[in-house]
Amino acid sequence: MNLTVAEENYIKAIFHLQQAEGNVSTNQLAASLNTKPASVTDMLKRLTHKNLLNYEPYQGVTLSKDGKKQALTIVRKHRLWEFFLVDKLQFGWDEVHEVAEELEHVRSKKLVDKLDAFLGHPKFDPHGDPIPDSNGIMATIRQFNLIDINPTAWVEVCSVGIQSAELLELLRHKNIGIGTIFQVIRKFDFDHSIEISIKNSKSLNISQQLAQALFVKLV
Amino acid sequence: MNLTVAEENYIKAIFHLQQAEGNVSTNQLAASLNTKPASVTDMLKRLTHKNLLNYEPYQGVTLSKDGKKQALTIVRKHRLWEFFLVDKLQFGWDEVHEVAEELEHVRSKKLVDKLDAFLGHPKFDPHGDPIPDSNGIMATIRQFNLIDINPTAWVEVCSVGIQSAELLELLRHKNIGIGTIFQVIRKFDFDHSIEISIKNSKSLNISQQLAQALFVKLV
DNA sequence: AATTATTTTTAGGTAAATCTAAATAATTTA
DNA sequence: TAAATTATTTAGATTTACCTAAAAATAATT
Known part of the structure; x- marks a missing residue:
């Protein structure tokens, strides 16, 4: 399944909100993505049609199994790139987020896995968040x-x-x-x-x- | 000036075609970008409106001064990423183009300049093409x-x-x-x-x- | 030079991703 | 529980980047 940048950003936002709050509401998503509730509803329909969400109108959404898998690969990419920026390019840990937001959308499994190896398979990103491995498994230490x-x-x-x-x-x-x-x-x-x-x-x-x-x- | 990915691809294609053939025709661009002549005309108008092209209907285009500057930063990014992929991530020199096509659109001057320094300010990419420096100046050896x-x-x-x-x-x-x-x-x-x-x-x-x-x- | 062929542009249309405004459903409060 | 408030969805537009089909301009050929 090939997602657009916008679709990936929705999946990622749902992943993070769901982590913190369970069912994710339209308004929460609109706030988190700096967009309007009406736009969110549109996108939820499209992602549901692609079997990435469990969505009941007026009841909020959660990620489906496929959606979760997609989310983990995006999170993996984001955190690996953050690690790269800090560890190899000497960025400050507080200035990498924006750049990683763009790098995470580059689609090449080979690129991600080679980057992972180059970095020495790091387990945590510069903010201390765990980096999922190529199977989507990550450390769950409460830290x-x-x-x-x-x-x-x-x-x-x-x-x-x-x-x-x-x-x-x-x-x-x-x-x-x-x-x-x-x-x-x-x-x-x-x-x-x-x-x-x-x-x-x-x-x-x-x-x-x-x-x-x-x-x-x-x- | 902030360009979309599509706009950047047009600028880059015109840059390369212009290098080889001077004035660039609508058909050439359509072929090079895998699109239709009508779509090219649309985009030429938009880029002209942004002062990136010298465009006379039916007469083909060349890049304006601004357009050339934009093209050089894209080419710089593309070639630096290719170098990174081969030198650091052990990609084969023949499998980096596609991935670099995506990486070149990440917008962060700081990222590019730090990457350049990390790689040791390489002068040529893995195919032997010269890498423009941060001022757009590059080696012109006929090689x-x-x-x-x-x-x-x-x-x-x-x-x-x-x-x-x-x-x-x-x-x-x-x-x-x-x-x-x-x-x-x-x-x-x-x-x-x-x-x-x-x-x-x-x-x-x-x-x-x-x-x-x-x-x-x-x- | 006139006709034919090619190239390019215009006109009108589509899908993605957004918006505003209005309608509807759900929730809260009096 | 009925009214008011809030949340969500629907309806209808907009912009980008494409498309096809038809018209117009340029180039090639007889």
Whole structure:
């Protein structure tokens, strides 16, 4: 099935909204896609006709099995490109979204799979979101960004968003790796740095940049 | 000025046809774009209205100054992506065109310039065509692929299409570099390999793959 | 030069993806 | 529960990028 760019954007938006809220309403979609409810209704009919949605008029939509599959390949592409932009082209993690919005629509399975291999099959994108593999399977760790954690919480590193050589070097130097358990001592509003304490070791200071690259789960 | 994908494809097609034949006719464009003459006329009017073309009904078109500038940025993107696909993602040089046709339409000046830097500011794409720089300036060497050269011709290496580490290693090993002058002794139809002779050195055998990566000019 | 053939343009139409305005269904509130 | 509000759909238009068929301009041939 070959989707247009607009169709792909609808599928992706439904995927994300459905993740957060179950059944997705026409108005939610219109807001999320910066379009009007009437336009959404039109498109829902077309996507339903292509068997990508479960749609009952006035009752909102969810993705069908096929729709979910399509959504996962788009999400996979989006996140792989984000990883590429940050890790290889030195984009800031906060400036990659727009560009990835365009790159995700390039249709070539071979391109995506080769890109994946080139990047070393990363499991998380620069924002810490899991990247689906070529079968649509992705990590489901319930994770938080270190920046969002309250002081005094005990947490465990579950992934590293940006896997550049420089970051890996920094992490090795600080003795932090996936699985490391530590306590958040306090956060400094001035520079958004974070003081942490690793078990049986003295406390460390984590810069904002590093904190944004670390994804953790509560322990 | 923000062009649609279709508009960009017209500009690009006119650029290439104009290179070869001067004034470009409606029929030529229709053939080149797999569309009908009537559709071409429509688009020519729109692009003329955007000041990208010099168009006189029944007389064919050429690109205006603005149009040429647009064309060069599209060609730049296309060729940089082709280089990326071959050099980084290990695509074959003969399978990158389609994918680059899509990637070339991603709009982000920053992306292109960062990609250019990441690739090491290559001067030629994997087919040996020159890559315009960010000002639209490109090498104008009249070059041939080694594969297309007649035996007994004296030629000089003027560029290397694919600049992978492996290829550069092979070239160093064979003592071939940009500027190297040699004679094509003969070509073997069986495996398309080529026998060459470098001045003051014994003769060498060049595989088809290597020959396809070497671009030369007649001396 | 007049006729024929070719090329190009005009006229009118279609599908995708959007819009506004009006109608209808569902939900909330009095 | 009836009225008011909100959400959604339908109806009818618009723009882009195509199309076919017919008309007009240019080029080729006798």
